[in-house]
Amino acid sequence: MSSKHFRFPVFGQVDYFGQPQHSAASYTPSEEKQRTTDPIVTGSSVIAIKYNGGVVMGCDTLCSYGSLARFNNIQRVKQFGPKTIVGYSGEHSDFQSITQLLDDLVIDDQCIDDKSQLSTEEIWNYLARVLYNRRNKVDPLWNNLVVMGFDKKTDKSFLGKVDLYGTCFKDDYIATGYGQHIALPLLRKAYSPDMTLEQAQKLITDCLRVLFYRDARSSKRVQLSYANANGMEISAPIELETYNWDIGEAAVKSFDQV
Amino acid sequence: MMEPLRLTALPAKEVPMRQARFEPYVDNGGTVLAIAGSDYCVIAGDTRMSDGGYGIQTRQYTKIFQLTNKCVIATSGMQADTLALRKRLETVLSRYQKEHGKPMSTPAISQYLSNTLYQKRFFPYYTFNLVCGVDEDGVGCIWTYDAVGSHERVKMSSQGSGNQLVQPLLDNQVGKFNQRIVDGPRELSSEQAVSLAKDAITSAGERDIYTGDFADIVVINSTGVHWEKFNLKLD
Amino acid sequence: MTSVGSGYDLSVSTFSPDGKIFQIEYANKAVENSGTVVAIRAKDGVVIGVEKIIPSKMLESTSNRRIHSIDLHVGIGIAGFLTDARQLVLRARDEAKQYKQVYGQPIPIKVLSQRIASFCHAFTLYGSVRPFGCSITVVGIDSYGPQLFLIEPSGSCIGYFGTAMGKGKQAAKNELEKVKFADITCREAIKLVSKIIYSVHDEVKDKDFELELSWISTESNNVHQMVPAPLKDEAETLAKQALEEANM
Numbered sequence: 001m002s003s004k005h006f007r008f009p010v011f012g013q014v015d016y017f018g019q020p021q022h023s024a025a026s027y028t029p030s031e032e033k034q035r036t037t038d039p040i041v042t043g044s045s046v047i048a049i050k051y052n053g054g055v056v057m058g059c060d061t062l063c064s065y066g067s068l069a070r071f072n073n074i075q076r077v078k079q080f081g082p083k084t085i086v087g088y089s090g091e092h093s094d095f096q097s098i099t100q101l102l103d104d105l106v107i108d109d110q111c112i113d114d115k116s117q118l119s120t121e122e123i124w125n126y127l128a129r130v131l132y133n134r135r136n137k138v139d140p141l142w143n144n145l146v147v148m149g150f151d152k153k154t155d156k157s158f159l160g161k162v163d164l165y166g167t168c169f170k171d172d173y174i175a176t177g178y179g180q181h182i183a184l185p186l187l188r189k190a191y192s193p194d195m196t197l198e199q200a201q202k203l204i205t206d207c208l209r210v211l212f213y214r215d216a217r218s219s220k221r222v223q224l225s226y227a228n229a230n231g232m233e234i235s236a237p238i239e240l241e242t243y244n245w246d247i248g249e250a251a252v253k254s255f256d257q258v
Numbered sequence: 259m260m261e262p263l264r265l266t267a268l269p270a271k272e273v274p275m276r277q278a279r280f281e282p283y284v285d286n287g288g289t290v291l292a293i294a295g296s297d298y299c300v301i302a303g304d305t306r307m308s309d310g311g312y313g314i315q316t317r318q319y320t321k322i323f324q325l326t327n328k329c330v331i332a333t334s335g336m337q338a339d340t341l342a343l344r345k346r347l348e349t350v351l352s353r354y355q356k357e358h359g360k361p362m363s364t365p366a367i368s369q370y371l372s373n374t375l376y377q378k379r380f381f382p383y384y385t386f387n388l389v390c391g392v393d394e395d396g397v398g399c400i401w402t403y404d405a406v407g408s409h410e411r412v413k414m415s416s417q418g419s420g421n422q423l424v425q426p427l428l429d430n431q432v433g434k435f436n437q438r439i440v441d442g443p444r445e446l447s448s449e450q451a452v453s454l455a456k457d458a459i460t461s462a463g464e465r466d467i468y469t470g471d472f473a474d475i476v477v478i479n480s481t482g483v484h485w486e487k488f489n490l491k492l493d
Numbered sequence: 494m495t496s497v498g499s500g501y502d503l504s505v506s507t508f509s510p511d512g513k514i515f516q517i518e519y520a521n522k523a524v525e526n527s528g529t530v531v532a533i534r535a536k537d538g539v540v541i542g543v544e545k546i547i548p549s550k551m552l553e554s555t556s557n558r559r560i561h562s563i564d565l566h567v568g569i570g571i572a573g574f575l576t577d578a579r580q581l582v583l584r585a586r587d588e589a590k591q592y593k594q595v596y597g598q599p600i601p602i603k604v605l606s607q608r609i610a611s612f613c614h615a616f617t618l619y620g621s622v623r624p625f626g627c628s629i630t631v632v633g634i635d636s637y638g639p640q641l642f643l644i645e646p647s648g649s650c651i652g653y654f655g656t657a658m659g660k661g662k663q664a665a666k667n668e669l670e671k672v673k674f675a676d677i678t679c680r681e682a683i684k685l686v687s688k689i690i691y692s693v694h695d696e697v698k699d700k701d702f703e704l705e706l707s708w709i710s711t712e713s714n715n716v717h718q719m720v721p722a723p724l725k726d727e728a729e730t731l732a733k734q735a736l737e738e739a740n741m
Contacts, residue, residue, distance in 0.1 A: 132341075
């Protein structure tokens with residue numbers, strides 16, 4: 001074996017006579033295809049629970065750029081068709097491309113004009129196939145998606161999750177991101193299937209508050225989404241009531257006066 | 259003038275190829291096992307789905323999937339691959355039914371699954387399968403696989419995260435290998451097999467963190483496929 | 494008919510000595526055999542009405558539709574071969590989708606119409622193909638307001654206030670010329686379109702027909718859709734009454 005087989009010369013095994021190595025400056029990335037290897041602009045947790053008569057989903061409105069709180073007012077939930085809402089954590093741009101896919105799908109469905117519409121479960125399944133397909137290309141869409149909906153005809157609510165591998169499942173309560181570690185145990189403890197809307201709302205808000213306290217990539221500006229017999233609704237951003245941080249503000253002020 | 263001293267012997271600084279590659283596989287864990295008799299087949303599988311680490315994604319994901327009324331497939335490993343594999347088998351089976359006017363036999367399914375897995379051996383389905391059921395003669399049968407399609411017909415087998423805990427138990431209690439005293443008839447009755455399957459999956463749940471929550475117990479015999487739910491630890 | 498073209502009608506790649514492309518003329522003939530299609534561009538939207546001739550009593554009422562949605566804000570009405578038109582509809586949907594992908598907003602009706610027209614036109618250039626045996630009206634609302642375009646087998650694409658195609662084209666045009674397009678609303682246009690379709694229908698030659706009505710207006714939230722049943726029923730009864738009065 002000649003020395004050029006050694007990519008990382010070890011001390012004492014240096015090739016003194018070989019071709020000059022590429023310097024750091026002339027290093028260019030190979031023509032390898034570009035793909036998402038790390039998410040760049042990311043949303044944190046999404047949490048959602050079924051209650052007696054519908055589903056509630058909650059998430060904050062922050063999209064971070066690494067550790068920088070970059071975009072403070074981004075809606076991380078979107079409605080597709082009349083009975084489905086999808087919330088995401090992970091790469092913002094990937095979700096925007098998913099948005100295009102789903103919007104096209106919904107419009108195609110509407111153009112057929114046969115009075116049938118994609119059910120929430122169908123959209124969930126479609127997303128699972130799309131994400132699985134991309135992971136098969138080792139070019140994933142870097143998202144955890146929470147899909148929820150309510151079908152007025154059958155009076156049934158739906159809650160499901162899809163991740164970047166294409167793993168998908170339905171459950172009564174779902175959390176993504178840090179929520180998986182922090183909110184999910186809380187949900188398991190507090191959850192009961194015959195919760196009222198108010199109880200469910202409170203549970204979600206409490207979880208979001210805990211997440212705000214502990215997840216450094218979260219914010220206290222949150223949005224709740226509802227799916228129930230009254231239809232679908234995505235609330236305007238709400239400021240969570242949290243521990244009073246005024247002391248910090250006061251400190252800055254007094255610093256100013258010095 | 260003297261040239262500045264250059265340590266030419268030092269290797270040029272290596273630029274590490276920093277490209278955090280996306281790892282396309284995740285192990286969602288779980289245990290499945292099966293015991294075959296002369297006229298039955300018992301299959302058990304837990305319903306926990308882990309996130310690849312210490313987290314549980316859901317407690318309600320069933321690893322056993324009915325293919326025909328004589329055959330089920332029990333799969334542990336990566337759930338997304340499992341679903342893709344199932345969908346593939348499902349479409350092939352329904353086409354077979356339409357073309358041949360009869361469902362595919364369990365032995366035929368077992369060969370087909372092997373081919374399917376082998377075709378994808380350079381980017382395998384990360385799935386560990388048991389094809390279980392009764393064959394054309396009504397005899398209980400199990401095929402056990404690795405991820406790339408190696409397979410073997412056996413009397414009992416287990417797959418998944420609790421495999422190491424369950425397999426020796428089955429070898430001892432069903433295979434009755436290396437026993438000094440073999441008492442009673444060599445083959446378990448269907449009821450005994452169900453009882454053993456429950457004990458085996460519960461035992462796996464004792465030590466394997468990826469096994470738990472609930473278990474599906476499936477019995478296949480001449481009267482069809484019978485499902486039963488069974489509680490495991492929810493820890 | 495054989496003497497008409499005298500050899501110049503075999504291919505679209507050959508002009509006749511007096512400057513015609515006969516295959517296109519024949520395609521127009523195919524359109525003229527079709528049920529009448531009338532569209533009106535009103536001040537708050539656009540309405541399409543189609544006289545869908547029913548060749549068999551056993552047909553379901555929703556089959557062989559001659560009005561299609563392309564996107565939320567665009568619709569197409571068809572005269573001529575449905576099968577040919579279906580290609581255009583699919584093409585139009587792709588164009589609308591592609592435009593939205595690239596520019597993030599709904600395709601302007603004019604752009605869409607011109608793109609479909611170019612597609613049609615390509616089929617008048619080569620000896621290996623034949624023109625589309627259909628004319629279509631493209632209707633919609635975009636940032637320029639309500640729009641109505643007519644595309645013909647030749648690949649022409651012209652904007653109108655009112656269009657008529659098919660069998661009753663001439664009679665319908667005579668009616669349309671009386672309309673004050675600057676004042677008419679969609680609700681009025683629906684009634685008028687129905688009346689025209691009923692009046693130009695030839696009961697002797699043609700069998701039953703079904704009236705297909707679609708609209709896009711501020712009242713339909715700027716979404717192209719079939720006219721809701723109550724509105725349509727009202728318009729149809731009025732049209733029938735008007736027809737009876739005229740016959741008396």
